[in-house]
Amino acid sequence: MARGAPSPADLQVVRELAARGLVVTVSQLESWRRAELLPRHRRRGLGRGRGSVVDVVDPVVVESAAALARHLRQGRDRRLAVLEWFAEAGMAGRPGAASVPEPPIGAVRQALVWALERSVVRRLMEVARSAAGAGEEGQDALYALAGRLLKPYRGSANPALVRAALEADEDIPVEDEAPDGRSMVHLVAAVGLGAHEVGTDALAEAFASFGMFGLSVEDWAQMLGAAERGEGPPVDWGLLEEHADVTGAVQRAGDEELVRARAVLVGLSGFYALYVMHGLLMPDTPALAALRQRIDDFGMFPFLDRIIAINPSPTRCAETLSVCLQPPLDNLYETLMEQLTADPALFRIPGNETGAAGFMERWIGTLRGRAQAGRGAV
Structure with missing residues (x-):
């Protein structure tokens, strides 16, 4: 291969991403590597003096490049994209979809500090x-x-x-x-x-x-x-x-602590949503009631309501994640996870053997009934 020519592996990455509707160039891939955001392909040695070769394109390279392509836009700071990538990697993927690899934790830490300093x-x-x-x-x-x-x-x-x-x-x-x-x-x-x-x-x-x-x-x-x-x-x-001193807390936190704080944030966001949807006439079950009771025992719903946003910006996500490094929210998350493990049947209505399907059917029926009653009143 001529010096400076694009590698076949990078060309393959570009083609795979193009098939997903993601436009990426070879020069962008190399730019992301220089910024230490994208790993290099794994190479196999050919023997003494014979160099090395890339046998197959590393899926981690492909999925990392895909994550960057999803979150980067012209003129946008890369650190915002890193924060969104970090958040995406902590979410459960769709069945059958490729898992999102973790961004380099050093880049995550730098992005968190950068965002918090501008809060x-x-x-x-x-x-x-x-x-x-x-x-x-x-x-x-x-x-x-x-x-x-x-x-x-x-x-x-x-x-x-x-x-x-x-x-x-x-x-x-x-x-x-x-x-x-x-x-x-x-x-x-x-x-x-x-x-x-x-x-x-x-x-x-x-x-x-x-x-x-x-x-x-x-x-x-x-x-x-x-x-x-x-x-x-x-x-x-x-x-x-x-x-x-939220920036100091992020700088002092270990790599595993930052990942744990993300798990706490994602988990509490889900528990908060379940608590809120009780007010939207969602069917109640013993498991859901037990989770709400645990939150009430801690007296933490108003606090969760304040810090958790439905569609947080990267900066807001950084602020909330820094709070999730603190013991009170970590303890609440651990307690709620223990309760969920003890009674995981969140969407099983007693006496109804259809499970989540029956749960949703009843909820939709309730909402339709309320809507029809409202139209009748008008």
Whole structure:
């Protein structure tokens, strides 16, 4: 083969991808190799002084190139494609479809750090730290920026309440008194300016806005106030700053920890979806009820509702994955997986031997009945 000529193996990769409707050039393949995103073909030695040869095209090379081709577009940063590839590799594939290989974990780590450094929380944290010692002017600058960057969000109504309202033909409840998601800026301020500059009431509102453990603003205010007066366990605000350093957490995490965090994110997204669909009149079963009860025992539905997005952007995925490195979500995931193992019959209605088919038939029938009732009322 002439020097600089495309290898037969790469030409075969290009042809295989073209058959799938993916347009890739040999020069792109080589560019991805230089970026350490694509492996080289495995070669077999021909003996002393006779060089080596590629016997067959490595399927890992083909599927890795296919993943890059799916997620890369003209002018798009490769790190975004790496994050989407990493997410895709963690999803269960379709029966009979080729499995998606893992992207190089070093590239994943770099992409995660790059995305987190550009996140809204990171920008607010930098402003908060620079405002330390600047008095009210610094605080005003931080809160003004938060008002522009943070979106108002109060979370979804509890699916059990939504279901009850739908079944009774009543309006879906709205929790107007829940803290707005923008209250998290108080925690950012506590890290950058110091908790004493923020105040117990504001911090209680911030913690309650996350919805963790089912605690209200009043619950948090009582605990923080007791700690401030020396009547309860002291608060280690250093832990808050440690958890706020999401880029550091990703950099310190081992390769297996990053893969585990992805498994936690994917798993909790599925459990969250099952919890939400209870509010959409999905048939209930003992197994589904047991999973919801486990989530309620942890008081974590509001928190899951806040962090899990149905169609997350790569940056949002990076932010959520960094949270999944922390013990609370890992413990919740492990508990739910244990419950699923103990009772895997999620879609088996008691007394109905048709399994998932009967489950879906009943759900569709319920939704059609509700739709017909609605049209009749109109």
